[in-house]
Amino acid sequence: xxxxxxxxxxxxxxxxxxxxxxxxxxxxxxxxxxxxxxxxxxxxxxxxxxxxxxxxxxxxxxxxxxxxxxxxxxxxxxxxxxxxxxxxxxxxxxxxxxxxxxxxxxxxxxxxxxxxxxxxxxxxxxxxxxxxxxxxxxxxxxxxxxxxxxxxxxxxxxxxxxxxxxxxxxxxxxxxxxxxxxxxxxxxxxxxxxxxxxxxxxxxxxxxxxxxxxxxxxxxxxxxxxxxxxxxxxxxxxxxxxxxxxxxxxxxxxxxxxxxxxxxxxxxxxxxxxxxxxxxxxxxxxxxxxxxxxxxxxxxxxxxxxxxxxxxxxxxxxxxxxxxxxxxxxxxxxxxxxxxxxxxxxxxxxxxxxxxxxxxxxxxxxxxxxxxxxx
Amino acid sequence: xxxxxxxxxxxxxxxxxxxxxxxxxxxxxxxxxxxxxxxxxxxxxxxxxxxxxxxxxxxxxxxxxxxxxxxxxxxxxxxxxxxxxxxxxxxxxxxxxxxxxxxxxxxxxxxxxxxxxxxxxxxxxxxxxxxxxxxxxxxxxxxxxxxxxxxxxxxxxxxxxxxxxxxxxxxxxxxxxxxxxxxxxxxxxxxxxxxxx
Numbered sequence: 001x002x003x004x005x006x007x008x009x010x011x012x013x014x015x016x017x018x019x020x021x022x023x024x025x026x027x028x029x030x031x032x033x034x035x036x037x038x039x040x041x042x043x044x045x046x047x048x049x050x051x052x053x054x055x056x057x058x059x060x061x062x063x064x065x066x067x068x069x070x071x072x073x074x075x076x077x078x079x080x081x082x083x084x085x086x087x088x089x090x091x092x093x094x095x096x097x098x099x100x101x102x103x104x105x106x107x108x109x110x111x112x113x114x115x116x117x118x119x120x121x122x123x124x125x126x127x128x129x130x131x132x133x134x135x136x137x138x139x140x141x142x143x144x145x146x147x148x149x150x151x152x153x154x155x156x157x158x159x160x161x162x163x164x165x166x167x168x169x170x171x172x173x174x175x176x177x178x179x180x181x182x183x184x185x186x187x188x189x190x191x192x193x194x195x196x197x198x199x200x201x202x203x204x205x206x207x208x209x210x211x212x213x214x215x216x217x218x219x220x221x222x223x224x225x226x227x228x229x230x231x232x233x234x235x236x237x238x239x240x241x242x243x244x245x246x247x248x249x250x251x252x253x254x255x256x257x258x259x260x261x262x263x264x265x266x267x268x269x270x271x272x273x274x275x276x277x278x279x280x281x282x283x284x285x286x287x288x289x290x291x292x293x294x295x296x297x298x299x300x301x302x303x304x305x306x307x308x309x310x311x312x313x314x315x316x317x318x319x320x321x322x323x324x325x326x327x328x329x330x331x332x333x334x335x336x337x338x339x340x341x342x343x344x345x346x347x348x349x350x351x352x353x354x355x356x357x358x359x360x361x362x363x364x365x366x367x368x369x370x371x372x373x374x375x
Numbered sequence: 376x377x378x379x380x381x382x383x384x385x386x387x388x389x390x391x392x393x394x395x396x397x398x399x400x401x402x403x404x405x406x407x408x409x410x411x412x413x414x415x416x417x418x419x420x421x422x423x424x425x426x427x428x429x430x431x432x433x434x435x436x437x438x439x440x441x442x443x444x445x446x447x448x449x450x451x452x453x454x455x456x457x458x459x460x461x462x463x464x465x466x467x468x469x470x471x472x473x474x475x476x477x478x479x480x481x482x483x484x485x486x487x488x489x490x491x492x493x494x495x496x497x498x499x500x501x502x503x504x505x506x507x508x509x510x511x512x513x514x515x516x517x518x519x520x521x522x523x524x525x526x527x528x529x530x531x532x533x534x535x536x537x538x539x540x541x542x543x544x545x546x547x548x549x550x551x552x553x554x555x556x557x558x559x560x561x562x563x564x565x566x567x568x569x570x571x572x
Contacts, residue, residue: 308436359428362428363427363428
């Protein structure tokens with residue numbers, strides 16, 4: 001455990017009984033949300049931070065779970081003295097609705113049928129997530145978010161907060177995000193979904209009833225996704241054309257290190273992730289298009305927003321490259337919002353948002369410190 | 376904090392409650408003081424990550440962008456003032472940038488070191504070497520300054536491009552003016568600041 005770690009953390013689960021009307025028109029009569037908090041909420045409730053997770057993320061963003069060696073997924077960013085400083089801030093992260101780490105999702109029991117939801121679980125959109133996150137906010141007595149922060153799909157949720165509830169957010173940080181997916185992004189997601197649906201264990205999404213799971217398809221989906229998270233440079237640097245054995249075998253077994261790495265990533269992923277959740281998360285990404293969806297009221301909301309925005313991109317990210325972040329910046333500039341933008345030189349591709357990088361961390365720290373003055 | 380004197384002059388030309396875009400904003404000092412004293416809103420642009428960090432620390436909106444790639448993302452007349460303080464000489468295509476600045480700003484404020492100052496002239500005339508001065512401390516081979524000009528050059532540039540000069544100030548490095556600089560600005564002025572539209 002590093003010296004600036006939060007230490008051991010236990011998650012909490014709450015049941016929200018207020019029915020959630022989803023964008024699709026369907027209604028979830030009740031649902032569980034699992035979350036973790038770090039630091040403490042001050043008296044006037046002015047130091048709360050919401051961290052939104054990306055496609056395969058969860059509520060365990062920092063610190064350690066008892067008996068586990070691996071820390072939360074953004075442990076380098078969040079903790080005492082770190083850019084998101086838990087000595088000053090009260091940090092909240094939840095597993096999104098539809099997830100598979102403790103919040104209600106496709107692997108949960110449908111109270112209406114007493115059976116696992118499986119394919120019956122409705123598709124949840126970014127705006128539905130924000131609505132459910134607001135329920136948690138109310139439960140925790142948080143009057144407003146000092147910061148809403150997220151990378152990738154998490155950044156989209158942070159942006160959605162500023163459109164949907166502008167009066168409840170002071171600062172929005174969207175990292176390696178995009179205002180909507182491109183045809184290429186959707187194409188990659190569709191191949192991932194096809195890989196899952198073509199698995200003989202898919203059973204139209206009701207695989208748990210049969211006691212199986214479409215692991216091969218999900219592993220393929222993850223392998224494909226993983227390639228899009230890395231940059232050409234970082235893959236070349238890490239693996240090059242290195243072989244696992246000393247010579248070519250002239251067969252189709254795993255020979256190159258990159259093949260072995262991807263296979264490992266795929267196999268590791270399926271042990272902790274549900275295929276229906278993966279389907280749902282990719283669909284949610286595909287559907288996100290707040291500018292198109294923006295009714296006049298959403299535009300008005302944005303213009304009413306007093307929020308400050310920080311948009312960050314990474315030079316080697318080709319999944320959501322800098323030009324996509326610049327589209328967000330342009331939208332905010334055109335609406336005369338307070339926005340800052342930084343393009344970090346990094347080789348790590350899309351995943352750079354999770355990695356340590358001096359400039360990136362300094363930018364986060366500077367923005368957060370300055371915006372946090374007065375607490 | 377010691378305030379850069381050339382920025383004081385620029386700040387004095389900017390009316391309260393306006394919108395300002397500061398190109399090559401450095402640590403964001405100009406916008407910080409304008410926010411405090413004149414309630415302006417605006418953004419700085421810089422391409423150096425160090426300056427992005429410093430501007431954020433000064434609580435100024437700042438965008439990391441390369442000015443040589445243009446300002447196409449900004450809408451027509453979206454700012455009251457577009458400022459380019461002491462950065463004209465590093466721009467690849469000054470004419471294109473000036474046109475962009477005048478498109479997105481109602482007025483443009485621009486300052487640059489005067490290459491026509493006698494100290495520069497003397498170095499070239501007597502020593503036969505490229506001038507190196509306090510304002511322009513770089514040797515010819517490692518200078519970021521690729522488009523240096525004199526006050527006379529700039530006046531011709533404005534005339535050729537139909538830029539209207541609204542105000543100007545020719546001073547020494549401390550923003551002080553003197554009789555010689557008034558009489559023969561191109562020979563005795565070290566720093567030139569223009570407000571144009």
